Amino acid sequence: MEARKALTESEARLRAVIDAAPVGLVFADASGQITGGNNRVEEILGHPVLPSKDVASYNEWIGFHEDGRRVEGHEYPLGRVLSENLSSAELLTHYRRGDGTMTWIWFSAAPVRDLEGKVIGGVVASVNVDREKRLTESLEREVEKVVAEREAAQEALRQSQKLEAMGQLTGGVAHDFNNLLTPIIGSLDLLQRKPIGDARMQRLIDGALQSAERAKTLVQRLLAFARRQPLQPTAVDVGRIVTDMADLVARTSGPRVRVDVDVPPELPPARADSNQLEMALLNLSVNARDAMPDGGTLSISLRQVDEPPADLPELGRRPHVVLSVADNGRGMDEETLARCIEPFFSTKGVGKGTGLGLSMVHGLAAQLGGALRITSREGVGTAIELWLPVSSDEVSTGDEDRPAARDAGRGLVLLVDDEDLVRESTASMLADLGYEVVEAGSAEQALRMVKDGLRPDLLVSDHLMPGLSGTDLAVRLRGRMPGLPVLIVSGYADVDGLAPAFPRLAKPFRQADLAASVGALRGERAVSPSAGSTE
Structure with a gap:
């Protein structure tokens, strides 16, 4: 009697300990049949312990691996320690509770052995780790975001350093070329104005001068990319420039390209160099035309923006006039878009472009204190925005009085x-x-x-x-x-x-x-x- 009483009391104490455990517990015999569990397991699973005859019946439990695969019955830790003779097994599962909601549960199982070491059953502990799992995922996303932002910043810095180094190189080379071209162009110009040689000789001089002028244009684009071109920024009526150049752009684009121009009234003047701005607009228009070999629409528009967007922090909070040149042509993939402002980078093929058009416009924008923003989608088209700071000066009419004229050429x-x-x-x-x-x-x-x-x-x-x-x-x-x-x-x-x-x-x-x-x-x-x- 005493022994039975002691056994009963021992079992009661064990049941109390099991029910008081902070984890869900489930017991099974050697075949995998569930023999019992504590109260906490029902709170975690959201349903009573499902009856089972063997390990195969564990398929009735609905859980998923982290990669989304359904957990097979034999993959649950309790089934593994019973069928694979393991000392322990663990599994993180996205488990479907009795009410249909999903929660993350950590299962950990171990075998129960007799005095001779034979497996006579198993026990599995379950812990709801849904909150911790979601916090971890959130932290991982934040870490990934920070890492991605850091990598993007490092890549932007590398590109900036690359472009700066290329700018210094091209600026120095362009300066030397200008010194070389000055006596060539000057001498050819003088020879062209004098009756030297026969008609063939004059044609050769004319051809040499035209080549020298093309070289001059190429050097100007290099200097624009290097932000070292000699600019004379003034208050410019950008709307008038766009309107005046609309006909030239239309004739340059050809009959298969429709040119739409949108110039709102009463735009403020922008700080720019008129000649360089005209060249920039022509370059952007030619690029847009070339991106539409089968025809399309070239849209040139202007607008005023009082406060630039966050992705253009270098512009500060000053108002700007935005010149937009957009097409519905081939567009650019990500790799091309990332390199499009590099000097000499071109997708037009050999002999069809210098690869300096966009780099020149980019350098011009930076030199004027503005910015160039390019958006493009392959197969959809490209939009290029030239942001120019608003000028507080009035646009010059060019009719200001000049000092009294002196005899030309004396002095x-x-x-x-x-x-x-x-x-x-x-x-x-x-x-x-x-x-x-x-x-x-x-x-x-x-x-x-x-x-x-x-x-x-x-x-x-x-x-x-x-x-x-x-x-x-x-x-x-x-x-x-x-x-x-x-x-x-x-x-x-x-x-x-x-x-x-x-x-x-x-x-x-x-x-x-x-x-x-x-x-x-x-x-x-x-x-x-x-x-x-x-x-």
């Missing part, structure tokens, strides 16, 4: 350039225009000449030279001779180094360009390119 010009061929070519142009020219190979030499008594009527100087720059020279000479007209000539302009008070002439140039710049500087009417010639 002494101090010409300073460290490149001998450039200096010689420019001196020939000025002499052909009727000016007396004194040459100096450096700013320091020019200062010594002035110190020794030279009194020029005009200073024409290169900007970047060893020692003092052209701007430094102009400032010092202005200190000695207030009001001295100054023209700075440069292959590219360092915005920080070039004072805006000094007019500029970009290399390479023709005699007519030099004549117009010098004439405007001295308050003269346009000088005839043949003035002072010996024809």
Whole structure:
């Protein structure tokens, strides 16, 4: 009696411990038949323990692996320890509860052995880990998001560094090419204006000059990408530029492309360079046309945006005028879109493009303090937006009074350039225009000449030279001779180094360009390119 009482009390204590356990417990015999469980298991599973005869009947439990596969009966931990003679087995399962809801449950099973080590049954513990699982997934998503953002930022930094390095390289090369092209274009221009040789010789000179002009355009695009082109930004009526160029764009696009232009009234002026903006619009329009070989619609539109979107943080919170050029052509895949602003990258094939159009527009936008945004879908089309900051100035009408005109081509010009061929070519142009020219190979030499008594009527100087720059020279000479007209000539302009008070002439140039710049500087009417010639 005492032994039976002690056994009963022991079983009661064991049942109390089992029911008080913080996990669900289920027991089975060696065949897999469920023999019992505690109360907590019903709370976790959402239903009473399902009766079963063997391991195969565990298929009635509906659970799923993390990859979405249905858990087979023999895959449950209790079935594994009984059928595979394992010391333990575990499984995380997305389990369907009795009310149909899904929850994450962790099952952990172990065999029950007799004194001889024979498996006589098994026990499985179950824990509801749904909250922890969802928190973990949320944390993983956040980690993945942070990692993705970091990788995107690193890739953007790499691309920025790549483009900056390419910009520095192309800017330097373009500057050197401008110095090479200046005497070539200047000399060919002079030869074209004089009756030299027969008709065949003149055709050769004309062809050489046209090639040199194409090279000049190519260099200008390189400088635009490098953000080192000599810009003269002013308040520009972008709507008028778009309207004036609409006919040219339509004729350039051909009859199979429909050109839609949307220019709203009363747009504020934008800060831009008119000539470069016209070139940018033409480049974007040609790209759009080429993306529609079978025809389509080219849409050019303008709008004002008071506060740029978050994806253009470099624009700040200033208002902008947005020039949009869109097509419904072939579009670009992600790889092409990522590389489209790289210089010399082109999908048009050999001989059908320089690959500098978009890079030039991108450089122009950055140099003006704006931005370029490109969106494209393969097979749908491309939209390119040029964001230009709104200008607080009024648009110039070009009718401002000029100083009284002086006799053209009269006066002494101090010409300073460290490149001998450039200096010689420019001196020939000025002499052909009727000016007396004194040459100096450096700013320091020019200062010594002035110190020794030279009194020029005009200073024409290169900007970047060893020692003092052209701007430094102009400032010092202005200190000695207030009001001295100054023209700075440069292959590219360092915005920080070039004072805006000094007019500029970009290399390479023709005699007519030099004549117009010098004439405007001295308050003269346009000088005839043949003035002072010996024809």
